[in-house]
Amino acid sequence: MAEKSYWGLDSGNVQASGAQQEYWFSLRLRVDSAAQLWQAAALRCLSQSDLSQDEVEDLIGPAGDPSIADCLMVLALPERLPGCTRLDTALQPVRSAQDGAQADREASDALGRG
Numbered sequence: 001m002a003e004k005s006y007w008g009l010d011s012g013n014v015q016a017s018g019a020q021q022e023y024w025f026s027l028r029l030r031v032d033s034a035a036q037l038w039q040a041a042a043l044r045c046l047s048q049s050d051l052s053q054d055e056v057e058d059l060i061g062p063a064g065d066p067s068i069a070d071c072l073m074v075l076a077l078p079e080r081l082p083g084c085t086r087l088d089t090a091l092q093p094v095r096s097a098q099d100g101a102q103a104d105r106e107a108s109d110a111l112g113r114g
Contacts, residue, residue, distance in 0.1 A: 022087065027076065028094075031068055038066035041074040048079075069093070 031037055038060060045056045060074060061067035069091050077089065 037071045041071035
């Protein structure tokens, strides 16, 4: 956790630092409804770009066979975080309980390095 955190953004208390810092951010989730995920991703694509319906389907797959990974990327990653440069993005499905335990260990190891 950061040593100092200033949340009063509108009061001018934001502390800026000249030093660059890198962070590893991890999010693990379960997809309960591929149809709802696809619909939300399609709406995001259509509302935030000039993509046609066909181009959206090329990007995230058709509604009947969505690309789960692409839908998650569309919804989970903002186009840009102000003041930040995205260094890496990774998305991997957890195949089994054993794979999930391995992924947990890898994420914990990665977080412990920072």
